[in-house]
Amino acid sequence: MVTTLKNFTLPITGTRPLAEAIVTAGGISLKEVNPKTLGSKLFTNLFIAGEVLDINGYTGGYNLQAAFSSGYVAGENAGLLAEGKE
Numbered sequence: 634m635v636t637t638l639k640n641f642t643l644p645i646t647g648t649r650p651l652a653e654a655i656v657t658a659g660g661i662s663l664k665e666v667n668p669k670t671l672g673s674k675l676f677t678n679l680f681i682a683g684e685v686l687d688i689n690g691y692t693g694g695y696n697l698q699a700a701f702s703s704g705y706v707a708g709e710n711a712g713l714l715a716e717g718k719e
Contacts, residue, residue: 661673
């Protein structure tokens with residue numbers, strides 16, 4: 634069985650269209666997150682960013698930009714909270 638699995642091949646015949654390249658859906662509902670701070674509306678002192686959020690989009694730069702931007706906003710606001718400046 635090990636030999637069979639190690640020698641199992643799948644031929645690549647091409648790529649799929651970009652329209653089918655969608656990121657995985659699911660995550661924390663945006664209704665549960667303050668859009669200005671990305672702080673949780675349900676749990677105090679919890680900030681949410683990146684792929685944990687329920688944001689759907691095409692793969693590539695859009696998904697990365699959402700992760701970087703939400704990470705920045707959540708980090709800034711978590712820092713302000715830690716400094717007592719919220």
